Amino acid sequence: MGRLLGEEGCALHAYCLMTNHVHFLLTPQEAESCGRLFKRLGVLHTQYMNRRYGRTGTLWEGRYRSCLVQSEHYLIACQRYIELNPVRAGIVTRPGVYAWSSYRANAEGIRDFLITPHRVYECLGRDDCERQYEYRKLFGSHLDSDLLREIRATTNGGYALGTETFQRDVARRVGRRVVRGMPGRPSPASLTKDVEPDLFRS
Numbered sequence: 001m002g003r004l005l006g007e008e009g010c011a012l013h014a015y016c017l018m019t020n021h022v023h024f025l026l027t028p029q030e031a032e033s034c035g036r037l038f039k040r041l042g043v044l045h046t047q048y049m050n051r052r053y054g055r056t057g058t059l060w061e062g063r064y065r066s067c068l069v070q071s072e073h074y075l076i077a078c079q080r081y082i083e084l085n086p087v088r089a090g091i092v093t094r095p096g097v098y099a100w101s102s103y104r105a106n107a108e109g110i111r112d113f114l115i116t117p118h119r120v121y122e123c124l125g126r127d128d129c130e131r132q133y134e135y136r137k138l139f140g141s142h143l144d145s146d147l148l149r150e151i152r153a154t155t156n157g158g159y160a161l162g163t164e165t166f167q168r169d170v171a172r173r174v175g176r177r178v179v180r181g182m183p184g185r186p187s188p189a190s191l192t193k194d195v196e197p198d199l200f201r202s
Contacts, residue, residue: 001041002114008037011116014079016086017100023082025075027118038064067154068170068178070162074151075120078161079106080143081151088142095139107136153180
């Protein structure tokens with residue numbers, strides 16, 4: 001995993017490996033970096049498992065699901081969401097007991113060569129000890145249920161997680177809707193709106 005992160009230009013900030021799924025919080029250098037990373041990871045992991053256990057065929061179900069996250073408002077919430085996953089699942093009572101997540105790296109300073117601290121995380125304190133202390137304090141309570149639903153819905157739908165201003169800006173740049181639409185047919189007025197074509201022009 002560490003080699004692939006470097007080769008595909010992705011920085012990993014948080015992760016959690018569960019029995020039937022995994023969670024990653026990544027910053028890609030390019031728009032296609034995450035897609036390439038997970039494609040290669042899926043191929044290599046399937047080859048390894050097939051050789052080791054004498055099996056054939058695919059290993060993962062479907063493609064990965066993702067959402068774009070507004071760093072300033074939601075990044076730490078997403079890290080908590082990921083690292084609290086085993087607690088919500090009833091596997092452990094405290095995230096630090098679970099060996100297969102990034103919690104101990106982010107909250108306790110246990111060395112994990114996969115983890116690159118995000119700048120928002122680094123703003124939690126003046127040094128590593130202060131950052132880890134402030135981060136641990138965030139785990140004194142569970143995530144708000146509305147926020148949990150929002151994170152899940154945006155990830156499953158491939159939307160953008162952030163403020164309305166952030167979502168409008170992302171939609172303008174990518175040329176598609178990045179929030180869940182209203183049920184039913186679109187109004188005639190919405191069908192006539194133009195979308196700016198050259199979205200990534202500098």
